[in-house]
Amino acid sequence: MYDKDVVIVGSGPGGALLGFLLAKSGVDVLVIEKSASLKRDFRGETIAPGSVHILKRLGILDKIPSDAYLKVQQLIMYDKDDQLLNIDFHNFEHEQKYGIDIPQPTILNTILNEASQYKNFLYLNDTSCVDLIENSSGEVTGIKCKKGSESFEVKCRLVVGADGRFSTIRKLSRLNFKKEGYQRDLVWLKVPKPQGWVDANIIKVDRDDHLIILPTYPDLLRIGTYVEKDGLSAARTLGLEHFKQRVIAIEPKLEDTINEHIKDWKDTTFLEIFSTHVPKWSRDGLILIGDAAHTLSPVLGQGVNVAMQDAVELAPYIEKALQSQKEEDFSLKSEAFIEFEEKRQKNVSFVAKFQEEQEKRLGARTDEECNERKTSMKLIDSNPLKYRMMSPVQYGIALEI
Structure with missing residues (x-):
């Protein structure tokens, strides 16, 4: 006590x-x-x-x-x-x-x-x-x-x-x-920062698809992208490569670092919004x-x-x-x-x-x-x-x- x-x-x-x-x-x-x-x-x-x-x-x-x-x-x-x-x-x-x-x-x-x-x-x-x-x-x-x-x-x-x-x-x-609840949930991934990347909080949109890209200590990027509410299983059914290409399509500068470092769904983190x-x-x-x-x-x-x-x-x-x-x-x-x-x-x-x-x-x-x-x-x-x-x-x- x-x-x-x-x-x-x-x-x-x-x-x-x-x-x-x-x-x-x-x-x-x-x-x-x-x-x-x-x-x-x-x-x-x-x-x-x-x-x-x-x-x-x-x-x-x-x-x-x-x-x-x-x-x-x-x-x-x-x-x-x-x-x-x-x-x-x-x-x-x-x-x-x-x-x-x-x-x-x-x-x-x-x-x-x-x-x-x-x-x-x-x-x-x-x-x-x-x-x-x-x-x-x-x-x-x-x-x-x-x-x-x-x-x-x-x-x-x-x-x-x-x-x-x-x-x-x-x-x-x-x-x-x-x-x-919101209409969508968020999936985070973390990758090394490409050379020359600006230390700014960046939001990049393409219609209803978008990325939140945050500089992360010591030399990483924290990237958030949306899936439909309760849509993580559907995203996994389509496959990790499909998911990665969605991200890369919005920001092609991330292609090399994402392909090199995101090898498994375990390299992502799901956040219910x-x-x-x-x-x-x-x-x-x-x-x-x-x-x-x-x-x-x-x-x-x-x-x-x-x-x-x-x-x-x-x-x-x-x-x-x-x-x-x-x-x-x-x-x-x-x-x-x-x-x-x-x-x-x-x-x-x-x-x-x-x-x-x-x-x-x-x-x-x-x-x-x-x-x-x-x-x-x-x-x-x-x-x-x-x-x-x-x-x-x-x-x-x-x-x-």
Whole structure:
């Protein structure tokens, strides 16, 4: 049995960062992670400029060698070889002029190492939450855990569900949520970067087929392409060569590296695309953040950034609630987080709507839809206010700090 002020379930970027922030402020905090390792495949390697600014401000980025990540300074969109949009991060008004691509174990280990300097911080890996503990009033007062063959309980004033898109805490919380699937799912592959390739996030479309091409540390490309919803088995029936030729047809410059390095379906990773909307993120003794509260489309890779922003925004609300807690109360009340939820839901809704609009554009099928996409993106590109329009997506709360 442990007694803690706060237990955070999930040590992704949002959960780990919140644990660090709370430990730094003197809160007695436990972070648990069901995986034995921090190794992540195709998860959250792209950190937007706004989140890089936050990591700098917190002194975390300074702890990472500059050769342990790539700087990303452009977002470019093409229709075949016709450039539709070019966003150069140097032209944003914010002082932070680049995003980064960094292996998730690197960033997580750095955050957790910084947090471990505080005696009031505890991290347990290979540990799963199997149930919530509630009192007679229905308030959450802790969790039941399992680590290997050992079962134990943790009593706490607040449980934070930061355990991702398939959140156990969300399921156990009895909070209402709505899950919506998209028309397509995503298949990722990773190959060495061809010589002379620009370090930019690239979207390349050909009618309703398209590639997301991301520079990936140390000298790789992470390539995402779509299959119809539940269409992976159909793609496999057509064969790996057919799948590879689809990718190569959109970007012929990738032909050699894909043919050399993609030899088996095991060289690809499947990602189901869906969104999850939780109208209310908290109840007494419990709150959700990140993908657990708001699973987003992978378009423009905003899930990690929004989760980190959740953590930065939530930490002071938890600190204040603990300090002002009535002596007769144990669990932190949901009402302590009303302002936080309203503020964050406004920002998350903006990002989610933006991503959904891009998803619809990427799914254009008819000539009319494709022409409308081309026209609208070129209009955005020529708009003198395009950097102001894109700032909330690339910088989020960094615009306020």
